[in-house]
Amino acid sequence: MIANTSFPLKILIIGTVTDKSLPFLYGLFRRPVSVFEYAEILFGLFGNNFFKVVEHFPPDEVNDQRPLLARLFTQWTFTCSSRLFARKAPIAYTHVFTYPPITNGASNSSVFQGHVCHGDELYFLFEALRANLTAAGRRLSSNFANYWTNYAKSQDLNQPIQVPLIWPRFHNDVMKYLCFQDPIETMDNYFKDDCDFCDKIGY
Known part of the structure; x- marks a missing residue:
């Protein structure tokens, strides 16, 4: 189904977080899963x-x-399928959010502590936990929000508000991602081996 998707003349901004599926799996399987299972x-x-x-x-x-x-x-349903979508867009920007929140809304925080799960990046985007964040967390929150504010204002993620790093366009030959951590940096070919494999077996 994804293989037949296209985005004619549309800019695509797509990304994921490092442990997106973790709360879903622990919600579905309440006890340890054996090798046989x-x-x-x-x-x-x-x-x-x-x-x-x-x-x-x-x-x-x-x-x-x-x-x-x-x-x-996480790789099969989010990270790698997102890469496939980005490849099909005429203009695409991709990102990975790797900075864990101090407060996690999941029910079992001991399991998810230190992980970045589904929706955790929204705390930073909307600056919802700003008062509880460290200086690094507040800096990341402001920068993360500024990229999206720029796009809303100008359809350009990198201006008019100054950002710490130019968010590069995604290209199939060198697949660049903006990694939201402290400090923000770019990375190439995020989980390329896993995603090449997932592309082969399909989604």
């Missing part, structure tokens, strides 16, 4: 591609496979 889940989801997926995402040598499942689902 991990295999069952993958077989049910991927069918004929089961052995390829197990080879690329082999079970961890721990009793609980939920962190691995969260990584797999």
Whole structure:
């Protein structure tokens, strides 16, 4: 389905966070997932591609496979599908948010502490926790909001408000992402190996 998507004459701004699927997986599986259960889940989801997926995402040598499942689902359903969308847009900007919030809205904060889960970047975008953030967090929050404010004002992420780093356009030959951390930096080919694999098995 995604393979047939196109964005004629549209600017696409798309991104993800590092652990987007983590709360979904822990909400769905309330207890540890064994290696056998991990295999069952993958077989049910991927069918004929089961052995390829197990080879690329082999079970961890721990009793609980939920962190691995969260990584797999984050890459397959969010990170790599986002890359595919960006490739199909005539103009695209991509980002990854890697800075964890001090306060996480998830029900089990001990599990998610130090992770950046679904929606956590919104605290920074809307400056909702500004009073509780460190100086680095407030700086990141302001800069993150400024990029989006720029686009609303001028359809250019990098002006008129000064930003710390030019947000580069995404190109298929060198896939550049803006990484929202402290300090903000660019990165190339985010999870390229995983995403090349996901492209092959499909979404």
